[in-house]
Amino acid sequence: MTSASNPLMLSADRQLAFLGAGSMNGAILRGILAAGHAPGAVTATLRTNAKAAALRDETGITVFVGEQEPDANRRAAAGADVVFLGVKPIGVQALCREIAGSLRPDTVVVSVAAAVTIEAISACLNPGQPVIRTMPNTPLMVGMGAVGLSAGDHVTDAALAEVVALFAGSGLVHVVPEAQLDAVSAVSGSGPAYVFYLVDAMAAAGVELGLAPELSMDLARATVAGAGKMLAAPGADPVAMRRSVTSPNGTTERAIAEFEAGGIPGIIARGARAAADRAAQISTELAG
Numbered sequence: 001m002t003s004a005s006n007p008l009m010l011s012a013d014r015q016l017a018f019l020g021a022g023s024m025n026g027a028i029l030r031g032i033l034a035a036g037h038a039p040g041a042v043t044a045t046l047r048t049n050a051k052a053a054a055l056r057d058e059t060g061i062t063v064f065v066g067e068q069e070p071d072a073n074r075r076a077a078a079g080a081d082v083v084f085l086g087v088k089p090i091g092v093q094a095l096c097r098e099i100a101g102s103l104r105p106d107t108v109v110v111s112v113a114a115a116v117t118i119e120a121i122s123a124c125l126n127p128g129q130p131v132i133r134t135m136p137n138t139p140l141m142v143g144m145g146a147v148g149l150s151a152g153d154h155v156t157d158a159a160l161a162e163v164v165a166l167f168a169g170s171g172l173v174h175v176v177p178e179a180q181l182d183a184v185s186a187v188s189g190s191g192p193a194y195v196f197y198l199v200d201a202m203a204a205a206g207v208e209l210g211l212a213p214e215l216s217m218d219l220a221r222a223t224v225a226g227a228g229k230m231l232a233a234p235g236a237d238p239v240a241m242r243r244s245v246t247s248p249n250g251t252t253e254r255a256i257a258e259f260e261a262g263g264i265p266g267i268i269a270r271g272a273r274a275a276a277d278r279a280a281q282i283s284t285e286l287a288g
Helices: 023-034 049-059 072-077 089-102 118-122 138-142 157-168 178-189 191-208 213-231 238-244 251-261 264-287
Strands: 002-004 016-019 042-046 062-065 082-085 108-111 131-135 145-151 171-175
Touching (some): 016 072, 023 049, 023 082, 023 138, 023 157, 042 072, 062 072, 082 089, 089 118, 089 264, 118 131, 118 264, 138 145, 145 157, 145 178, 157 171, 213 238, 251 264
Parallel strands (some): 016 042, 042 062, 082 108
């Protein structure tokens, strides 16, 4: 397993293409630019002219518009060193077939779509095309993401290191076997939603105890955001941190005891298993 928390040095003029620049691909793009990559070496595609104009004004990159240019994806991908596929899972294979003829043999194709396997992607590209499959999460948008990444057979060590460096501009990166990506999805891919669910439940509990809804939500949001920042410190140990604020026979200890009695650890484990199983099921459906 390989990890990175800071961008590695790489050439800022390497040509990058983002096919689809919505929330996830857009977050990756912005993280790469923030890390110092040259805007002139980046292209992207968006469906509408309004969104494309906004992205051009914000970033200075070249944006091709799908509603105006039927070959927008092919134009953006032509000559690129790395191509990021930012469409929904159901559209990844069609996009690969569309751009295959525009790719150089050494162009690295990076998928950020959940559940689409390297095998399924490779089957729609040129033989031997390097493919990397990733599982990012939405905190990439604020530079604190977590990314699981798996490389296909034709990806060189240098190409893998470069893609790790590109993602490291937006958060933590771990290289894992592809068989583990469903588990990564269950923990970090879906994980932000679990945290948002917890915040909502905390705020609701505060209302039940007599707090105004706005006040209770403010307290819950700030508490989780602050705890998350503490956890981001190198070597942070959540068990030790929890114990440090859990006085014997105190209020926090009583709350934790209720959580344990209610089976919350098991509930979280079952939820993660259900998420991983669903990811595997979607992979099978897309392959079929």
